Amino acid sequence: MYHSKRQQASAFSLPIGVLxxxxxxxxxxxxxxxxxxxxxxxxxxxxxxxGLALIFSGLTMMIIxxxxxxxxxxxxxxxxxxxxxxVIKGIYQRTRNPMILGVLIVLIGEAILLxxxxxxxxxxxxxxxxxxxxxxxxxxxxxxxxxxxxxxxxENVPRWIPRRKPWNPTQDFE
Numbered sequence: 096m097y098h099s100k101r102q103q104a105s106a107f108s109l110p111i112g113v114l115x116x117x118x119x120x121x122x123x124x125x126x127x128x129x130x131x132x133x134x135x136x137x138x139x140x141x142x143x144x145x146g147l148a149l150i151f152s153g154l155t156m157m158i159i160x161x162x163x164x165x166x167x168x169x170x171x172x173x174x175x176x177x178x179x180x181x182v183i184k185g186i187y188q189r190t191r192n193p194m195i196l197g198v199l200i201v202l203i204g205e206a207i208l209l210x211x212x213x214x215x216x217x218x219x220x221x222x223x224x225x226x227x228x229x230x231x232x233x234x235x236x237x238x239x240x241x242x243x244x245x246x247x248x249x250e251n252v253p254r255w256i257p258r259r260k261p262w263n264p265t266q267d268f269e
Contacts (some may be wrong), residue, residue: 110157110172113221114201121213146208153200159186160194181241183248188261191252195225229254 163185164170168178172194186193199222206214237245251262 110198113198114205117217118202118205118214121217122209122211125211125213142207142210146204146206149204149207150201151204153197153202153204156186156193156197156200160197163187164194177240181237181244181248183244183252183262183264188252188263189257191249191254192225192229195229196255196257199225226255 161172163182164172164178167184168180168182170176170178170180190196199218202214202218202221205211206218234245234249238249247264248262251264252258
């Protein structure tokens with residue numbers, strides 16, 4: 096590992112805040128304790144399963160991303176310990192932002208599972224903020240750090256909606 100365990104652990108603070116702390120605060124402040132959509136039992140089970148499946152899928156995507164950052168990119172997801180190499184392998188061949196996509200999938204899963212309008216609004220806010228943050232700050236910084244390699248990657252791999260087929264660059268950017 097190229098970064099200390101402390102740096103890697105501190106990189107988890109943002110996702111934990113977004114996925115756990117803020118939703119708990121929203122549920123507490125809204126006094127939203129209702130769980131369920133007042134649907135017949137069969138539909139409630141379906142809603143619960145869909146919510147859990149989304150949460151599990153999003154967490155899996157986040158774990159894969161964190162491992163790719165560490166092993167391939169030689170860094171973390173934290174801005175204070177960024178990757179040293181451009182990560183364009185694995186899940187990154189399909190979408191440029193799998194970490195945030197994973198976070199957003201977990202957030203919508205939480206909103207569905209807990210049938211919370213407040214958590215759904217938090218999902219919408221997180222989606223919009225991240226979209227504009229990536230356009231305004233993250234992507235220009237990556238162009239500055241990685242140059243033509245990132246430009247080519249950006250032209251071929253979508254920001255959010257994953258490609259059906261993985262992108263295989265014709266030249267080696269490492």
